[in-house]
Amino acid sequence: MSRYDPAVIEPKWQKAWDKAGCFTVRHDPNRPKYYVLEMFPYPSGRIHIGHVRNYTMGDVVARYKSSCGFSVLHPMGWDAFGMPAENAAMERGGHPKDWTYGNIAVMRDQMKPLGLSIDWSREFATCDPDYYGQQQSMFIDFMEKGLVYRKNAVVNWDPVDMTVLANEQVIDGKGWRSGAEVERRELTQWFFKISDFAEDLLEAIDGLDKWPEKVRTMQRNWIGKSRGLQMGWDLTAPHGGFDRIEVYTTRPDTLMGASFLGISPDHPLARALEAERPEVAAFCAEARKGGTTEEAVETAEKLGFDTGLTVKHPLDPTWEIPVWIANFILMDYGTGAIFGCPGHDQRDHDFCRKYGLPIVDTFLPMEGDWDIGAEPFVPLKSEGVRYTRGFAGDEVQTGDAAVDAAIAHAEAAGYGTGVTKFRLRDWGLSRQRYWGCPIPVVHCEACGVVPEKKENLPVELPDDVSFDKPGNPLDRHPTWREVACPACGKPAKRETDTMDTFVDSSWYYARFTAPHAKTPTDMDEAKYWMNVDQYIGGIEHAILHLLYSRFFARAMHICGHLPAGAIEPFDALFTQGMVTHEIYEVPYHIVDGREVLGHSPINSDIPTRYRYLYPEEVVVFTYDGARHALLRSEVDAAGIDKLNPDALINFKTSQKHTRVEVRPPTKMSKSKKNVVDPMDIIARYGADTARWFVMSDSPPERDVEWTAAGADATQKHLARVWRLASEIGEKPGAAAEDEALLKAMHRAIADVTQGIEGFAFNKAVAKLYEFTNTFAKSNASQDARRQAMRTLAQLMSPMVPHLAEDIWAMTGGEGLVAKAPWPRADEAMLAEDNVTLPIQINGKRRAEISVPKDMPPAEVEKIVLADEAVVKALAGAAPKKLIVVPGRIVNVVI
RNA sequence: GCCCGGGUGGCGGAAUGGUAGACGCAGAGGUCUCAAACACCUCCGGUGCAAGCCGUGCGGGUUCGAGUCCCGCCCCGGGCACCA
Numbered sequence A: 001m002s003r004y005d006p007a008v009i010e011p012k013w014q015k016a017w018d019k020a021g022c023f024t025v026r027h028d029p030n031r032p033k034y035y036v037l038e039m040f041p042y043p044s045g046r047i048h049i050g051h052v053r054n055y056t057m058g059d060v061v062a063r064y065k066s067s068c069g070f071s072v073l074h075p076m077g078w079d080a081f082g083m084p085a086e087n088a089a090m091e092r093g094g095h096p097k098d099w100t101y102g103n104i105a106v107m108r109d110q111m112k113p114l115g116l117s118i119d120w121s122r123e124f125a126t127c128d129p130d131y132y133g134q135q136q137s138m139f140i141d142f143m144e145k146g147l148v149y150r151k152n153a154v155v156n157w158d159p160v161d162m163t164v165l166a167n168e169q170v171i172d173g174k175g176w177r178s179g180a181e182v183e184r185r186e187l188t189q190w191f192f193k194i195s196d197f198a199e200d201l202l203e204a205i206d207g208l209d210k211w212p213e214k215v216r217t218m219q220r221n222w223i224g225k226s227r228g229l230q231m232g233w234d235l236t237a238p239h240g241g242f243d244r245i246e247v248y249t250t251r252p253d254t255l256m257g258a259s260f261l262g263i264s265p266d267h268p269l270a271r272a273l274e275a276e277r278p279e280v281a282a283f284c285a286e287a288r289k290g291g292t293t294e295e296a297v298e299t300a301e302k303l304g305f306d307t308g309l310t311v312k313h314p315l316d317p318t319w320e321i322p323v324w325i326a327n328f329i330l331m332d333y334g335t336g337a338i339f340g341c342p343g344h345d346q347r348d349h350d351f352c353r354k355y356g357l358p359i360v361d362t363f364l365p366m367e368g369d370w371d372i373g374a375e376p377f378v379p380l381k382s383e384g385v386r387y388t389r390g391f392a393g394d395e396v397q398t399g400d401a402a403v404d405a406a407i408a409h410a411e412a413a414g415y416g417t418g419v420t421k422f423r424l425r426d427w428g429l430s431r432q433r434y435w436g437c438p439i440p441v442v443h444c445e446a447c448g449v450v451p452e453k454k455e456n457l458p459v460e461l462p463d464d465v466s467f468d469k470p471g472n473p474l475d476r477h478p479t480w481r482e483v484a485c486p487a488c489g490k491p492a493k494r495e496t497d498t499m500d501t502f503v504d505s506s507w508y509y510a511r512f513t514a515p516h517a518k519t520p521t522d523m524d525e526a527k528y529w530m531n532v533d534q535y536i537g538g539i540e541h542a543i544l545h546l547l548y549s550r551f552f553a554r555a556m557h558i559c560g561h562l563p564a565g566a567i568e569p570f571d572a573l574f575t576q577g578m579v580t581h582e583i584y585e586v587p588y589h590i591v592d593g594r595e596v597l598g599h600s601p602i603n604s605d606i607p608t609r610y611r612y613l614y615p616e617e618v619v620v621f622t623y624d625g626a627r628h629a630l631l632r633s634e635v636d637a638a639g640i641d642k643l644n645p646d647a648l649i650n651f652k653t654s655q656k657h658t659r660v661e662v663r664p665p666t667k668m669s670k671s672k673k674n675v676v677d678p679m680d681i682i683a684r685y686g687a688d689t690a691r692w693f694v695m696s697d698s699p700p701e702r703d704v705e706w707t708a709a710g711a712d713a714t715q716k717h718l719a720r721v722w723r724l725a726s727e728i729g730e731k732p733g734a735a736a737e738d739e740a741l742l743k744a745m746h747r748a749i750a751d752v753t754q755g756i757e758g759f760a761f762n763k764a765v766a767k768l769y770e771f772t773n774t775f776a777k778s779n780a781s782q783d784a785r786r787q788a789m790r791t792l793a794q795l796m797s798p799m800v801p802h803l804a805e806d807i808w809a810m811t812g813g814e815g816l817v818a819k820a821p822w823p824r825a826d827e828a829m830l831a832e833d834n835v836t837l838p839i840q841i842n843g844k845r846r847a848e849i850s851v852p853k854d855m856p857p858a859e860v861e862k863i864v865l866a867d868e869a870v871v872k873a874l875a876g877a878a879p880k881k882l883i884v885v886p887g888r889i890v891n892v893v894i
Numbered sequence B: 001g002c003c004c005g006g007g008u009g010g011c012g013g014a015a016u017g018g019u020a021g022a023c024g025c026a027g028a029g030g031u032c033u034c035a036a037a038c039a040c041c042u043c044c045g046g047u048g049c050a051a052g053c054c055g056u057g058c059g060g061g062u063u064c065g066a067g068u069c070c071c072g073c074c075c076c077g078g079g080c081a082c083c084a
Helices: A006-020 A049-067 A083-092 A096-114 A129-144 A194-207 A213-223 A252-257 A268-276 A278-287 A294-299 A346-355 A399-413 A523-529 A544-558 A632-638 A645-654 A679-685 A687-695 A711-726 A735-757 A761-777 A782-796 A801-810 A857-866 A868-874
Strands: A033-038 A071-073 A148-158 A163-165 A183-192 A225-239 A242-249 A260-263 A304-313 A316-326 A337-340 A384-387 A396-398 A416-422 A441-444 A448-451 A482-484 A491-494 A534-538 A573-576 A579-591 A594-597 A609-613 A618-623 A626-631 A661-667 A834-841 A844-852 A881-885 A889-893
Touching: A006 A096, A006 A687, A006 A801, A033 A049, A033 A523, A049 A071, A049 A096, A049 A534, A049 A573, A049 A579, A049 A687, A049 A735, A083 A096, A096 A679, A096 A687, A129 A148, A129 A448, A129 A544, A194 A213, A194 A225, A194 A416, A194 A544, A213 A544, A213 A573, A225 A252, A225 A268, A225 A316, A225 A399, A242 A260, A242 A268, A242 A337, A252 A399, A260 A304, A260 A346, A268 A278, A268 A316, A278 A304, A278 A316, A304 A346, A337 A346, A384 A399, A396 A399, A399 A416, A579 A618, A579 A626, A618 A632, A618 A645, A626 A632, A626 A645, A626 A661, A632 A645, A679 A687, A679 A711, A687 A711, A687 A761, A687 A801, A711 A761, A711 A782, A711 A801, A735 A761, A735 A782, A761 A782, A782 A801, A834 A868, A844 A857, A844 A868, A857 A868, A857 A881, A857 A889, A868 A889
Parallel strands: A033 A071, A033 A534, A260 A316, A534 A573, A834 A889
Antiparallel strands: A148 A163, A148 A183, A225 A242, A225 A304, A225 A416, A260 A337, A304 A316, A384 A396, A441 A448, A441 A491, A482 A491, A579 A594, A579 A609, A579 A661, A618 A626, A834 A844, A881 A889
């Protein structure tokens, strides 16, 4: 007897799709287009189950839309530049290029058996010279339009390795390799003028109505439009050529609560003082320690240095306020100087308490008291408060009103100007690294910074580089830098910075519309295919990638590479949850140049380091509610039952073993080794089981902690459907039962369609289970069952396309299910005559009645009041209230 | 620290302010079988003999009615501009 055999049917149908050219799309003006795109993967080495989940979601949409008659573009590529390739080269030797293309080949081979409806003819990697050459060409266009410039910016500097570190490479304020304390240092860097678009990027968010609200909120907050006061504070005694300090504040209403004026260690005045006084230099050096992230700056211990200088308060020239240098003020933000108001700001409060500066309130709650010395009072700006040291506006007003009044006051009195500012900073794209797109400019002594000529593009990365030393290999390459100036022809030097990999991913969606064009895009193709109708990706990209892409689309439009309609490139966005897994770490110490694994150090001065382990390297168990792990090799050697927690905990507490720490689940990531290879499941059960499994149960937007438990049952279900299809001819059935089955079928069409449209794949799957159960119990005629099964196969086809084709063929479907039109639910078949109404007594369900769907409320009331449970509860009295919600519920209030 | 999410049975989860737990997993019992596998049937939040009572992270509130709305917390996750 034949049975469901994915190993046979999956390759068979994949060949059939290829032969029919199902997924190779062409520009077809006669059909509506649909562009579905999942965020392309970084080629880390092997795919993990998170990729399967992500790409199956996209495939469900792509296949569904295709069935609905759209010409569907569903491409795939590789976000292939980035640090891991260089790290691999450092650790294992070899070249980033070989590592990257090798990984791409492996991952492509792993993805193909999944049966994704991808147009592989459009595939590219961002590290292909053809792609990054077009990117360089656009960079030059952006330069011409004034969208690119250079300025100083802070970087993480490793003073031992003499190199710039990524934030990821700064661990607890120390360099990951050298262990040296990292410092913030300024460097000349390339920037994109994204700030020119701040207002537009903010306003256009309103139009992104098919984006998740949370992403829109995050982007709005990130851009951070604020109205504030720009003002000068005159120094009591001018110093070193400075006579005033410019400050921007969003809380000018708290001006009377100022306790100090704080400047960044990189403020020009601080720099001047640094040159004069060694103690200032020493403080600034200390204050620059630590990483550049906002988190590091915000959470570092607040340090201040009293410069001895004072400024005059603009509202009271006799009031002198001290000028401090503080480590939590960055030169990148605002003017690099703030006034500290400890009464209404936690950070300033901490600072003033620490250094004994005065703390006063400028406003208090409407009612009650507030101990301002103990805790700052920080209400929402929209709340009304009572001003105790107000100088503009009413005594009682909201913070917002007071800010407006203070700005008006400052402008009238002439000590400041109302200014709108954005939190959004320009996009620093320089990276001092090899494996990225070279910035196509040349530095000429005579001509300055000159763009490379377009006919010389791409500026290709040299292959002969080594990674044995820290720093950028392009910098120390013997010949690559040497080049003729594109303007004057004299010897000049190439720029050695490469571009942030976010640049690569900011326009790939546009390149997919014409991946082989000799220009960045082909306008005809871009006009037809853009925008991306449905973009799918992780919530971790909610801000940076999506904001940069929105900027890039605008810049590309200005340079003639995208039509005006494509400046918001993603019509609809869906953010899928992450697949998470526990992390296993083994502590180790370096003793006498040797690694000692998993034990406590003899000498506590020896720092503990951690190395990650793959899930398959450990045995994990729960004991007393706590998670424990042991090395698999040690458990095997000891011959212990891996499923017996008692035996395992006994081993862990009494035997010599290597310590393994279990960390809570986080997003699967190759670098943390908490990845699960889906290839086992695919090899064992087939792609359809893997696809159905990742689509069932969990809502797509939610994170899921990975477990393979249930994969067996998933395959059993698919085998059951296949068997039900194959057995249709075995019993005659009765036409009298046809209507019930066909009604259920139409119900399923409606529900599954709604599930897919609404990205509720788990609910669509639940409805498919329900319909399968109804089908299995049905004794309808063979014709009706064959029709129902064909429809079931179609409804399942976006999730399990191979199985669906097999059943489709088995039940007499014409051609490929991949090409068949999506079924439509017949409204007449969905109508229900009767409804069940629950009866509540005082909000608790006590009975239920079945009534015609459109029975008038007055009639329903009669039936309810005659109901046994209601009569008993009323005990002769009249109800206080009777609420009838037609078609939903009845509540009797007694 | 700041911004944004999430928290419902043993587990994944469902529920336009209207019957909490659809559907699935795991588990228990049964039918079939010489036996097993497969398949099929029944049960399956807690407590209680039952009627019932309790129950959606915690504490308040609004409402005829709250998992859902409001206020205040706790815990977990994402982002914080050089991980991608």
